[in-house]
Amino acid sequence: MSQHFLHEFLKPKSIAIYGANNTFGTTMGTMLLLRIINSNFKGKIFPIHLRLDLVLGYKAYKKISDVPEIPELVVIVLPPRVVPQVFKECGEKGVKKIVVISGGFRELVGDRKNTLTEEIVEIANNYGIRFTGPNCLGLFNNWIYPEGDGNFNLMMWGDHSKRSKFSMASQSGTLASHLWLDPEYPDFKAGKSISLGNEANIDLVDFLEYFKDDDETEVIGLYVEEIKRGKKFIELAKEIIPKKPIITIYGGGSEAGNRAIRSHTGSIGANIKIFDAMIKETGIIKTDYVEEFLDISSMLLTPNFPYPKGNRIGIVTFSGGPGALIANNAERKGLIVPEFSESLQAKFKSKLPHTASWSNPIDITFDMNIFNLYINFPKMLMKSGEVDVIIIYGAMGFADVVSIEQQNTKISQFIELREDMSNRIGEMDKFLIAPMIKTSHKYSVPIIYINPQSYANEWSKKIREHGGIVFQFWDRPVNALAKICEYAKYRSKFNLKKK
Amino acid sequence: MSQHFLHEFLKPKSIAIYGANNTFGTTMGTMLLLRIINSNFKGKIFPIHLRLDLVLGYKAYKKISDVPEIPELVVIVLPPRVVPQVFKECGEKGVKKIVVISGGFRELVGDRKNTLTEEIVEIANNYGIRFTGPNCLGLFNNWIYPEGDGNFNLMMWGDHSKRSKFSMASQSGTLASHLWLDPEYPDFKAGKSISLGNEANIDLVDFLEYFKDDDETEVIGLYVEEIKRGKKFIELAKEIIPKKPIITIYGGGSEAGNRAIRSHTGSIGANIKIFDAMIKETGIIKTDYVEEFLDISSMLLTPNFPYPKGNRIGIVTFSGGPGALIANNAERKGLIVPEFSESLQAKFKSKLPHTASWSNPIDITFDMNIFNLYINFPKMLMKSGEVDVIIIYGAMGFADVVSIEQQNTKISQFIELREDMSNRIGEMDKFLIAPMIKTSHKYSVPIIYINPQSYANEWSKKIREHGGIVFQFWDRPVNALAKICEYAKYRSKFNLKKK
Numbered sequence: 001m002s003q004h005f006l007h008e009f010l011k012p013k014s015i016a017i018y019g020a021n022n023t024f025g026t027t028m029g030t031m032l033l034l035r036i037i038n039s040n041f042k043g044k045i046f047p048i049h050l051r052l053d054l055v056l057g058y059k060a061y062k063k064i065s066d067v068p069e070i071p072e073l074v075v076i077v078l079p080p081r082v083v084p085q086v087f088k089e090c091g092e093k094g095v096k097k098i099v100v101i102s103g104g105f106r107e108l109v110g111d112r113k114n115t116l117t118e119e120i121v122e123i124a125n126n127y128g129i130r131f132t133g134p135n136c137l138g139l140f141n142n143w144i145y146p147e148g149d150g151n152f153n154l155m156m157w158g159d160h161s162k163r164s165k166f167s168m169a170s171q172s173g174t175l176a177s178h179l180w181l182d183p184e185y186p187d188f189k190a191g192k193s194i195s196l197g198n199e200a201n202i203d204l205v206d207f208l209e210y211f212k213d214d215d216e217t218e219v220i221g222l223y224v225e226e227i228k229r230g231k232k233f234i235e236l237a238k239e240i241i242p243k244k245p246i247i248t249i250y251g252g253g254s255e256a257g258n259r260a261i262r263s264h265t266g267s268i269g270a271n272i273k274i275f276d277a278m279i280k281e282t283g284i285i286k287t288d289y290v291e292e293f294l295d296i297s298s299m300l301l302t303p304n305f306p307y308p309k310g311n312r313i314g315i316v317t318f319s320g321g322p323g324a325l326i327a328n329n330a331e332r333k334g335l336i337v338p339e340f341s342e343s344l345q346a347k348f349k350s351k352l353p354h355t356a357s358w359s360n361p362i363d364i365t366f367d368m369n370i371f372n373l374y375i376n377f378p379k380m381l382m383k384s385g386e387v388d389v390i391i392i393y394g395a396m397g398f399a400d401v402v403s404i405e406q407q408n409t410k411i412s413q414f415i416e417l418r419e420d421m422s423n424r425i426g427e428m429d430k431f432l433i434a435p436m437i438k439t440s441h442k443y444s445v446p447i448i449y450i451n452p453q454s455y456a457n458e459w460s461k462k463i464r465e466h467g468g469i470v471f472q473f474w475d476r477p478v479n480a481l482a483k484i485c486e487y488a489k490y491r492s493k494f495n496l497k498k499k
Numbered sequence: 500m501s502q503h504f505l506h507e508f509l510k511p512k513s514i515a516i517y518g519a520n521n522t523f524g525t526t527m528g529t530m531l532l533l534r535i536i537n538s539n540f541k542g543k544i545f546p547i548h549l550r551l552d553l554v555l556g557y558k559a560y561k562k563i564s565d566v567p568e569i570p571e572l573v574v575i576v577l578p579p580r581v582v583p584q585v586f587k588e589c590g591e592k593g594v595k596k597i598v599v600i601s602g603g604f605r606e607l608v609g610d611r612k613n614t615l616t617e618e619i620v621e622i623a624n625n626y627g628i629r630f631t632g633p634n635c636l637g638l639f640n641n642w643i644y645p646e647g648d649g650n651f652n653l654m655m656w657g658d659h660s661k662r663s664k665f666s667m668a669s670q671s672g673t674l675a676s677h678l679w680l681d682p683e684y685p686d687f688k689a690g691k692s693i694s695l696g697n698e699a700n701i702d703l704v705d706f707l708e709y710f711k712d713d714d715e716t717e718v719i720g721l722y723v724e725e726i727k728r729g730k731k732f733i734e735l736a737k738e739i740i741p742k743k744p745i746i747t748i749y750g751g752g753s754e755a756g757n758r759a760i761r762s763h764t765g766s767i768g769a770n771i772k773i774f775d776a777m778i779k780e781t782g783i784i785k786t787d788y789v790e791e792f793l794d795i796s797s798m799l800l801t802p803n804f805p806y807p808k809g810n811r812i813g814i815v816t817f818s819g820g821p822g823a824l825i826a827n828n829a830e831r832k833g834l835i836v837p838e839f840s841e842s843l844q845a846k847f848k849s850k851l852p853h854t855a856s857w858s859n860p861i862d863i864t865f866d867m868n869i870f871n872l873y874i875n876f877p878k879m880l881m882k883s884g885e886v887d888v889i890i891i892y893g894a895m896g897f898a899d900v901v902s903i904e905q906q907n908t909k910i911s912q913f914i915e916l917r918e919d920m921s922n923r924i925g926e927m928d929k930f931l932i933a934p935m936i937k938t939s940h941k942y943s944v945p946i947i948y949i950n951p952q953s954y955a956n957e958w959s960k961k962i963r964e965h966g967g968i969v970f971q972f973w974d975r976p977v978n979a980l981a982k983i984c985e986y987a988k989y990r991s992k993f994n995l996k997k998k
Contacts, residue, residue, distance in 0.1 A: 103864060104854040135854075172820020174892075174951075181895075182953035182971065223820060249824070256826035256836030260819060260860045288827065289974045320759060321671020321722055325748070327755035328787065337755035355603040355634075361759045365602060393673075396680075452673075454681035472681065475788045 005130055006202070006210045008097045010141045010152065010192060012073035014044040016064060018086060019077030019101075020055050029077035030056070032101065032138065032154050039160075040150030046071055063089060070094040075138065075154065080104035083134070084119040091127030098124075099154065100133035105198060117200050124201055136197025137173030142190050143216040155195060156180055164189035164301050165218035169207040171196050175223035175249065179294065187455070187464060188298045191216060205229045208236045211244070219300045220244055221293065225251040230278065237282035242494035245300050245487055247285045249293045250275060283490035285483050295471075295480040299446075303467050306444040309492070311485040312336045313478075314387030315361035316377050318394040322450070323361030326391055326474045333482035335389075337361075344384050351376065360387075370398075374432040382443040389481055390440075393474060395449035397459030398428050429462040437467045448477045504629055505701070505709045507596045509640045509651065509691060511572035513543040515563060517585060518576030518600075519554050528576035529555070531600065531637065531653050538659075539649030545570055562588060569593040574637065574653065579603035582633070583618040590626030597623075598653065599632035604697060616699050623700055635696025636672030641689050642715040654694060655679055663688035663800050664717035668706040670695050674722035674748065678793065686954070686963060687797045690715060704728045707735045710743070718799045719743055720792065724750040729777065736781035741993035744799050744986055746784045748792045749774060782989035784982050794970075794979040798945075802966050805943040808991070810984040811835045812977075813886030814860035815876050817893040821949070822860030825890055825973045832981035834888075836860075843883050850875065859886075869897075873931040881942040888980055889939075892973060894948035896958030897927050928961040936966045947976045 001007055015036065019029025033047065033056055046067045047055035054060060061067050064074070064086075074095050076086055080102050090098060105117045117134070124131055132139070138154025142163035145151075151160055155177045166189070170176035176195040179188065192214075194207055204222065211217040220240065227233050237246060252258055252272055279286045287293050299305065313330045315337065317323040327337045340348070340360050348358035351372060357363045362377055378390050440447050449470045451460045460470045471477045500506055514535065518528025532546065532555055545566045546554035553559060560566050563573070563585075573594050575585055579601050589597060604616045616633070623630055631638070637653025641662035644650075650659055654676045665688070669675035675694040678687065691713075693706055703721065710716040719739065726732050736745060751757055752771045778785045786792050798804065812829045814836065816822040826836045839847070839859050847857035850871060856862045861876055877889050939946050948969045950959045959969045970976045 104852075170820070172818060172823075174818035174820045178818075178951040181951045182956075225820075225823065251820060251823035251827070254827040254830035254836075256830055256838075256859070257823045259838065259858060260814075260823035260826050260856075260862070288824070288831070290824065290972045291974060315759075319671060319673035319677075321669070321673045321724075321750055324671075324724065324750035324756045324759035325787070325789065327759050328750070328753040331753035331755055332787070337753075339755075339758065353603075357759075359758060360755065363759070452677040452680045457681075473789045475790060 001210065001214055004210050006206060008072040009099070009132065009139060011144050012043060012071075012097070012152070014046070014069065014071045015041070015073050015075060016046040016048055016061075016067055016071040016095075017075045017077070018048045020047050021049060021052060022055060028101065032075060032077055035153045035155070039153035041152055042145065042150060044069075044071070064093045064095065065089065067093070072097060074098045075101065077101040080114075080116050080134070084116065084123060087120050087123040087127075087129065091123060091129055096129055098129055098131040099136070099138055100131055100197070101136060101138060101154075102133070103135035105134040105200065117198065121200055131201045132194065133197035134200060137177055137195035139195070140177070140190060140193040143192060146216065156190065156193070160190050162189045164191045165216055166190065166221060166297060166301055167192040167207075167211045167214065167217040167219070168221040168223075169194045169196060169204050169211075170221075170223035171199070171204065171225045172223050172251065173197070175290070179290070188294050188301070199228060203228050205232050205236065208233065208240070212236060212240050218244055219297055220246045221297055222246060222248040223251065224248055224275070227275070227278070230274070234278055234282055237278075237284055241283040242491055245285060245491075246282075247287065247293060247296050247300075248279065249287055249290060283487060285487050287483065291476065292479055292483075295476050296483055299469055299477075299480055299484060302469055304441055306441050306446050307488040307491065308388040308446055308481075308485050309444055309488070310388040311482075311489070312338050312387045312389070313481070314381040314390045316364070316373060316381075316390065316392045317361050318364050318373060320357075320361075320363050320365075322393040322474050323363050326393065326478060327361060329475055329478045330482075333479060335478070335482050335485065338386060340384070340386055344380070344386055347380060348377065370432065375436060378436055378447055379439055382439060382445045387445065389446050389448070389485070391448045391450065391474065391477065393450045395451040395459070395463065395470065397451070397453055397457055429459075429466060433463050433466045433468055448481070450474050450477070500709065500713055503709055505705060507571040508598070508631065508638060508693075510643050511542060511570075511596070511651065513545070513568065513570045514540070514572050514574060515545040515547055515560075515566055515570040515594075516574045516576070517547045519546050520548060520551060521554060527600065531574060531576055534652045534654065538652035540651055541644065541649060543568070543570075563592045563594065564588065566592070571596060573597045574600065576600040579613075579615050579633070583615065583622060586619050586622040586626075586628065590622060590628055595628055597628055597630040598635070598637055599630055599696070600635060600637060600653075601632070602634035604633040604699065616697065620699055630700045631693065632696035633699060636676055636694035638694070639676070639689060639692040642691060645715065655689065655692070659689050661688045663690050664715055665689065665720060665796055665800055666691040666706075666710045666713065666716040666718070667720040667722075668693045668695060668703050668710075669720075669722035670698070670703065670724045671722050671750065672696070674789070678789070687793055687800070698727060702727050704731050704735065707732065707739070711735060711739050717743055718796055719745045720796055721745060721747040722750065723747055723774070726774070726777070729773070733777055733781055736777075736783055740782040741990055744784060744990075745781075746786065746792060746795050746799075747778065748786055748789060752787075782986060784986050786982065790975065791978055791982075794975050795982055798968055798976075798979055798983060801968055803940055805940050805945050806987040806990065807887040807945055807980075807984050808943055808987070809887040810981075810988070811837050811886045811888070812980070813880040813889045815863070815872060815880075815889065815891045816860050817863050817872060819860075819862050819864075821892040821973050822862050825892065825977060826860060828974055828977045829981075832978060834977070834981050834984065837885060839883070839885055843879070843885060846879060847876065869931065874935060877935055877946060878938055881938060881944045886944065887984070888945050888947070890947045890949065890973065890976065892949045894950040894958070894962065894969065896950070896952055896956055928958075928965060932962050932965045932967055947980070949973050949976070
């Protein structure tokens, strides 16, 4: 990938930055430089400032021409009117890659439009400069040092010490950065993320091209308001889709949404019919909802995610209500909840108390035989070939159930805890989860565990550590599965094994 | 309410329990008794056990006739075949209220049906006994001691030291209990909750009647698979709706859903068309999704929730992407995102940089004037009368923004933190949130704050402490609002002020 022209945007060895000073809280450029420093960027940093000698402890230069080498990347956070001049000076210096954070280029300014975009585009063309933005938040790359710690960060907060192979290109800065603000909830690690801004020079299609052959990218996310090069986009998407899923969240559609987009990037907003036709032709996964975007992406990022071979859902539950609601929602979203064959029903029936049900959903009711819930029944379903995905309701933490007796020492002296239970409670995951994830991969039948105790619950965490998929409630995994099954069907046409 | 026949189910002074022993982990009756004890139930407890003298430290009785008084409530967790005999003995003793946890009464048992339900119904009629269940999880009442600590709990885990005026009646035990398993996330406190089971004697309509006049109930939740007494249900709902919202999640509808219901409670499943007609006639809020159920309920439980006077949404954001997505979803769900009048636009324009937009959504862009975002713009919108609800994207924690500089002490020596900022950061909520909640009540225009950092974030917590409504992402509040606005419209016909 080091030959691609975007390489220095994601893995620069040296950076110059315009617009940072030593005042925190009001100056955006300072925040950006702080992020670069805090992200453990190991390259050289050259702040450019007309008056200061030191910026955040780094030697500052009055002009780019004073910098002792040609920085691989220049970041500009200055008022828009001075940016053309800065572009010229960068061009003279030999700079080839620029990130323009500043806004105010293409937007409607009162009743007139300014020509700043045309000016910097022309200068860039003259000097062979490529640039992202203007009106963007920057970039993030958790793979700048694939073997070590640290990242390259212009726009994200928080801890990103764990990384994924998720790459995002977004026409909204928020969708490129705010998705990773919650340290707990979506367990959705960042890989690469790009805020595209107004796309005056580099656009979404350029990054799609980069992600196509990038080994550090396995799942691609897009936030789209308009696609400038539709034909090339379709061409690339078709190449990518058999190998890597693309998930798109689309900002247009409604009257108010298009009005918002028009104000946002000055674009007239894509025609939703054309966009939907593109989606259909390419096999891109489309969603209108940010949580669904996160759910689908997280699921597909599960290590060795077993793509379902069809859209038939098997439900195992210890409670009838969630079973009914899962079934309803699955049918509503185009999935199938087949009634099991008579022979399969007979097999379940023989292992269940007479109060249970076994036609699909399988409701084991009060008979909490955890081996049936976690192992026997899912395995029987996989072997049967009658379902393509399994949802298990009631994957609750055993330690939490048992701890109830510890809440009241007055009582605990009277309780006999079954010895086998207390001894094995700490390692339940090793024999209930780990082998099932293996089996799930073998049959290519994903299992979704639902634990209403919360996503951050210890048992939920243990399930995820084994490569399991856990949700707190049952609606969102069904919504996500409906789209994943559709993608899996499209993908299967190409008969490709997941790497 | 002490005159109502359900009173002793929710506030019993003495309880007898069948089916508890001293073995934990396999015996459901033991778990139930443990919950009663751990909930700080202050009444008398009489375990009934044929052999044991002590059950969890309580003196046990061989038969109900040995108990020195008539227990106000009896809980039965025994195999179904012995329940009729127990009912007779309870009847002889003078017991009038029973909770039948045991399942296996009305369900299909293999190919034949048993007659146990008919048997206990007849015995109950003979002795004037009223009972919930069979096949239920029990009850929970956080208002058993309105002035003090403790609750009455047969079925919930965890800490319920905080209570709300939310009352739930559910035809699924899970929907009556598992909604409160997450200590953090929905901030959705329990009030009263009833698992109805098969409704052989007491049904959902009975509890609806109880909740109608109950001062400890302000919002009513229902999980419905079938409604046995449709006419009475509609009559009661019509009486309740002008004063208290009813939110219903419905388990039927699809083929597989109805199959699940048939197995679950033996019912044939309600006809969704009839059910939807009932909903429409009564003004009940209906949802198919558990998270939406929680979102709507939580919002309506907000102290002095200001009911919107219409369905026009005003959006204030510092990022275009979320603005467009909120607008799209609002229109999709039947809400209106009106373009502001020219005079109002002019007012916003005069306070915004030229890169911003002001037609609705208002996108303040990089110009992070927090007083505009939190106070000036929402207040201008309320005064304008052009919107009925306000959504603010970007209610991020200030402390978190500032703390970035503390991550790196090497850098912090070079930074000048603006003094006014660092001094006031701890009390931002007092001047940014508290006054706006007041204004929001004054104009009856709800404000929804979106903070992508997470629901449990400190700043989000502070907003909620002032009575504000906070979501992590923007889709779910819009979905919930669409249904709340519809209810508010229905409710406004009755011209009632919220108490």
